[in-house]
Amino acid sequence: MTQITQLSLQYFRNCQQIQCELSRGLNLIIGDNASGKTSIIEAIWVLATGRSFRTAKSHLLIQHQQTALTVFAEVTSSHKRTNINSHRLGVQKTAQQSQLRMDGETIQSQSTIAQHLPVQLLTPESHKLLEDGPKARRQFMDWGCFHQSPDFMPLWRNYQRGLKQRNQALKKKLPKKQVQLWDQTLVENALKIDQIRQAYLKNLTPYLVTFCQALMPEITENVICQYRAGWPKNTEDLMALYSHNFQKESTLGHTQYGAHRADIRFKFSGQEAINTLSRGQQKLFVCALLLAQASLHEKTLQEPVIMLIDDLPAELDETHRLKLLELLQVLKIQHIITSTSQTLISILNPETTHIWQLNEGELTQIPPP
Numbered sequence: 001m002t003q004i005t006q007l008s009l010q011y012f013r014n015c016q017q018i019q020c021e022l023s024r025g026l027n028l029i030i031g032d033n034a035s036g037k038t039s040i041i042e043a044i045w046v047l048a049t050g051r052s053f054r055t056a057k058s059h060l061l062i063q064h065q066q067t068a069l070t071v072f073a074e075v076t077s078s079h080k081r082t083n084i085n086s087h088r089l090g091v092q093k094t095a096q097q098s099q100l101r102m103d104g105e106t107i108q109s110q111s112t113i114a115q116h117l118p119v120q121l122l123t124p125e126s127h128k129l130l131e132d133g134p135k136a137r138r139q140f141m142d143w144g145c146f147h148q149s150p151d152f153m154p155l156w157r158n159y160q161r162g163l164k165q166r167n168q169a170l171k172k173k174l175p176k177k178q179v180q181l182w183d184q185t186l187v188e189n190a191l192k193i194d195q196i197r198q199a200y201l202k203n204l205t206p207y208l209v210t211f212c213q214a215l216m217p218e219i220t221e222n223v224i225c226q227y228r229a230g231w232p233k234n235t236e237d238l239m240a241l242y243s244h245n246f247q248k249e250s251t252l253g254h255t256q257y258g259a260h261r262a263d264i265r266f267k268f269s270g271q272e273a274i275n276t277l278s279r280g281q282q283k284l285f286v287c288a289l290l291l292a293q294a295s296l297h298e299k300t301l302q303e304p305v306i307m308l309i310d311d312l313p314a315e316l317d318e319t320h321r322l323k324l325l326e327l328l329q330v331l332k333i334q335h336i337i338t339s340t341s342q343t344l345i346s347i348l349n350p351e352t353t354h355i356w357q358l359n360e361g362e363l364t365q366i367p368p369p
């Protein structure tokens with residue numbers, strides 16, 4: 001099981017100094033509006049991914065009047081029949097820069113931390129995964145590809161490097177021959193990324209179907225995941241497509257087709273999920289997506305993810321809240337949930353639950369039921 005055993009925050013938004021030991025099961029943080037609940041979830045997300053889900057400006061995360069924030073977590077994973085592995089992961093951020101630490105050493109790569117701290121996030125904004133443009137769905141898919149396939153990250157980095165150069169050449173209206181210098185890099189990496197993404201979605205779909213059935217038994221049709229590569233469906237030769245499309249791309253000033261334009265469409269009975277599901281069902285569908293991803297992750301890497309859920313009651317009604325908690329318990333996933341209300345407490349399993357009251361950035365542990 002992968003779990004955060006200890007968490008500490010310093011000068012993160014309104015949390016001046018927080019230090020706590022977390023349970024391997026449910027960790028419930030209860031607090032009024034503006035007590036700092038989202039900030040704690042955000043801090044874990046910042047450590048795991050290097051960025052906030054609320055702002056791109058890291059100075060906003062640092063407590064007013066302070067110059068740096070730190071987030072630190074001790075993460076323990078115990079694989080079946082193998083040893084227990086423990087790592088101390090940390091990030092310190094000033095307005096200008098970030099410093100990452102692992103086991104007392106400074107490290108350069110965020111992906112090293114991401115590998116040791118696989119977290120998933122559900123917030124009241126999560127239904128935007130369906131509503132917004134393809135970027136969020138690509139990020140969802142690529143999270144899985146990154147954890148499942150060690151080749152994915154280098155391919156993606158090479159692709160991005162090529163894309164940046166190619167876009168610069170297009171923007172400067174350089175001649176075709178100079179733009180084409182980057183086509184080979186783009187095509188080679190895009191095709192490999194495409195293979196990994198397709199394989200990932202194929203593996204994910206049966207899990208998604210199962211969790212949709214568990215959370216939304218009223219929907220009798222199974223969900224269909226339609227993958228879109230980022231270029232027209234019947235393209236046989238991506239190089240030829242670039243060559244053919246040069247004039248248009250030169251006018252646009254950027255690369256129109258490629259792995260950076262991939263998307264997934266989710267359909268029920270031939271209709272886009274966004275057009276056919278109720279708002280509540282859309283939220284449940286996003287839960288099913290995350291649970292499917294978590295299950296596949298566990299199945300292939302024998303390592304559960306950690307689920308962060310901000311503001312659970314705002315997400316779901318009571319029946320579905322209970323159903324979700326039940327599924328998380330069955331999956332044996334460490335989950336960190338925030339809520340403004342105490343209503344969840346009475347139904348919790350005291351053996352695997354820690355509960356805190358959060359008040360103006362200060363955490364006080366309260367005994368389980």
Ligand SMILES: Nc1ncnc2c1ncn2[C@@H]1O[C@H](COP(=O)(O)OP(=O)(O)OP(=O)(O)O)[C@@H](O)[C@H]1O
Binds near residue numbers: 034040
């Ligand atoms: N950089 C900062 N320094 C100090 N305080 C901050 C900073 N950024 C935000 N805050 C404050 O931190 C408090 C906690 O915000 P947060 O969004 O975490 O609360 P919350 O408990 O999730 O509230 P809600 O229930 O309304 O979602 C707010 O009062 C906010 O104004």
Ligand SMILES: [Mg+2]
Binds near residue numbers: 038039310
């Ligand atoms: Mg909040």
